[in-house]
Amino acid sequence: MATGEQCRVYLKSKAIECLAKYDIPSDATVEYDLTMIRVERAKDTKPQTDEDKLAESEILKERGDALLKGGHYEVAVKKYKKIYEYLISAIFNHDGDRDRCKYLKIASQSNLALCYMKMGNYDDAKRVCNRALDFDDQNEKCIYRRGQCHLAMRFYDRAIQDFETVLKINPSNVAAKQQIDICQQEIKAHEVKEKELYKTIFQKAAQTNTTKKTK
Template identity: 30%
Template sequence: IIARREESVQIDKQTKIPALAHPSVLTRSVAMSGEQIDLTPEKDGGVLKKIEVEGTGELKPSKGDTVYVHYVGTLAENGEKFDSSRDRNEPFSFTLGKSQVIKGWDLGVASMKKGEKCVLTCRADYAYGDSGSPPKIPGGATLNFEVELLRWQGEDISPDRDGTITRSVIVEGEKYASPSETSTVKVNAVGSHEGRVFFDKEISFILGEGSEAGLPEGVDRALRRFNRGEKSAIHLKGSRFTYGANPPAEYNLPPNAEIDFTIFLKDFEKVKASWELTGDEKLEAAEAAKARGTMFLQQNKYSLALAKYARIVELLEYEKTLEGDKMEKRNALLIAGYLNSALVYSKQNETVECIKQCDKALEISSKNVKALYRKAHALQQQNDIEEAIGLYHKVLELEPTNKAAVQQIAICKQKLAEIREKEKKRFRGMFEKFAARDEKECSTTDSGSVPEKNFQEASTSAQTEVVS
C-alpha cells in the first residue's frame, strides 16, 4: 500500500499550532507489519521499507536530530553481509537529514518510531551509486539494511553545546527568515513537565524579554534559531535555561525541573541587524536600550537589565564613523552601558565582572569618578583594601567633596587595622607554639634561646594562611 503524502499543513483547532508530527507525515496508516512502503518522494521504488517490529508511540525523529541505531547491511543480490553495528556491539549515530549517510537512510530512519525494526531496501541511486564502496559493495548494487531505531535526541543548540537546549524540528519554516535581537515575535507556546501541561498560550514579546511573557531563558534563546512558520519541540535542562531554583509558583514545578516546550513561530517583526544600522540609528537604538535597561534595573530584573546594557556595547563598541557631538554622545552611552552593568554585577556580588566593566569605562574616560568609585568598592568587597583606598583617594583628587569616598576610606582603614591586628595575634600565637615545642625538646640545654628555624616557620605560615 502506497500512501499519498499530505502537502498542506493542518492546523490544530484548539492550540492553533500546525498539527503535523513531521513534514513527511503520511495522511493515513500506510502499512501493517510485513508490507513494503515506498518512502521516496517521487514514489520511484528507490527506497522500500518493510516493518519487522512495530515501534512505540507516535513520535518520529526530525531533521537535525541525532539518531542512534543498530543495523546489519547485506547485498540484495546474494545476501552477503558487508557491515554490522551489532558485530561491533556498538550503536551507530548520525545527524538526520544532513547528508551524513546515504539518501536511503535519511529517508528511512525519518519514518521510524522508537524501538521499530525494519528492512530498508535501497537502490544504488539512493545508496552508493555506480561507483559503489569497494571492496565490499560493488557499483550499482541494491542494498538491504536491517535497522533498529534505539533512540534519538534533538539538535544541541545550547551556547556551550552541553545539551541544556535541544531542538527537534516538527515543521520546517521559511528558509532565511529568522528573527533578530529585539524583534517582536508572535508565538504559540505549550510547556510541559513529565507529560503535564503547565503553559499553553499565544503570546507576543520582544526577543530577549521572554521572561516577561512567562517563558524560560532557553525558549528565548532557541527562538533566535527558528524560521517563520517553524514548529519545533524544545527540551531544556539544567538551572541556566529552565526556570531554575525558583520557578513561578503558578506552574507547580520542582526546582531546576527538566521541561519541554512545543513552539510555533507564527510571525515576527523584522528589524535591522546591528551591522545594517547607520551611526545615527545605532545611537537611537542604544538610547532605547539604555532606557529599557534602567527600567528593568529599577524592577530588580537584573538579567534583563544586563542584556539591555550589553546591547549598548554591541551597538557602539566598534562604531568609529561618528564625529564631534555624536562621537561624544556615543562615548557617553558606551560608558553608561559599562557602568550600569558594573552596578548590576555589584548588586549580585560579582566583583570580578564589576571590575572588568569599570576598567572598560576607564579606557574611554580615565578620570570617570563613578568608574573609579565602583571599582574601588568592588576591590573593597574582595578585601583588596589597600588598592581600594588608593582608588578612593583618586576619587577625592577629582571630586574633593565626595563624602561617600571619605566614608569608605575610613571604613577601609578600620578594616585594614583589624586585619593587621589579626595577623599580629596569629603570628604571636604561632611563635608561642613553636617556642613551647622547642622548650620541651631542648629542656636539657641551658640556653634560653629559641632556634632560628622557628622564626622562619612562623613567618612562612603567617604569609600563606588565607585572611578571612
C-alpha cells in the same frame, strides 16, 4: 505552537487593563481559548546604520536602567552589553552624536559594573569599570565603583588609591572619604588578626620546644 494548534490560557483580570470597563472583579480569573491561525518568522530588527544603533542604544539604556532599578540584574546586563556591542565600532560625523555615543558607552559600562556588583561578581565589575575608563579616565563614578570592587576583593591599598583619585576629581565626595575610612579600618583589623596568628604560632612553637627539653 504550530498553525491550527489550540490552547487555553488563564489570567487574573487585574492583569488585563481592557477588562476594567466590564466591571469584572480584579481577583477574578479570565479564561481564553486560543487558536494559532498563522505563524510568521520575526523580521531581523537589528539596527543596520550607526545612527540606528545610537537610537536603539538610547532605548536599551532606558530599559536597562529600569531593570536595574527593579533589581532584575541579569536581564539588565544583557541590555547594557548590547549597547556596547552596537556602539564600539560606530563612527559619527556630528559632534553631538559622538558625544552621545561616548556617554552611552561609559554609562552602559558603569551601570553594567553596578549590576555585576549587585550580583557579587566583582571581577567582571572591575573589568567593565576599566573598559569605561578607557573612554574617560577621569570618570568619577567608574573610579569609585572600581574602588568598591577592590574593597570587596580586599585589595585595600588599591581601593584607597581609587577613592583618593575620586577626591582629587571631586573633593566634596563624602562617600569616597567614608570608603577610605572603611579601608583603613579593615587594614588595621587585618593587622591585628595577623599579630594574633603569629602570636599563637610562636606560643605553640615555644610549648613544643619546652616539651622536648622536659623529655
